[in-house]
Amino acid sequence: MKKRALSIRPFIGSKDFEVSRNFYAALGFAETVLWQGFSLFRMDECSFYLQDAHVQDWIDNTQVFVEVSDVHAFWEDLGKRQLPERFAGVRITAIRQQPWGSECFVHDPSGVLWHFGSFENQR
Secondary structure (H helix, E strand, O other), rough: OOOOOOOOOOOOOOHHHHHHHHHHHHOOEEEEEEOOOOOEEEEOEEEEEEEEOOHHHHHHOEEEEEEEOHHHHHHHHHHHHHHHHHOOOOOOEEEEEEEOEEEEEEEOOOEEEEEEEEEEOOO
16 A cells, blocks of 8 residues: 655744744734644645744754745745734845745744745756
8 A cells, every 4th residue: 555645744832832823823824723732833735733832952943944836925925924023033034046946034933943935946
């Protein structure tokens, strides 16, 4: 029998769970509360678990790459959301061209680094 992976859902920690919940909603993820201190966030076919767990070493070493269909359109939408103005500690970095495609970066309020990118030469 051939098996097929259906999804991958990383677990993300948070320094302040409520702030992080609000941030991810503002970024465009839809939340499903699973139980107190634990939620599923989904954007299209991508999802992750947000936990009310603050382990700084873990958070400092967490990076998530999300492939988007058009990084330039994503960047334009990201700018309209004014996340750094609304959430302390949030940083966004403009699109960078890489040998494999393009990506921009978002640091969430806890410091988790998100890469949003589009592949051009490989997949």
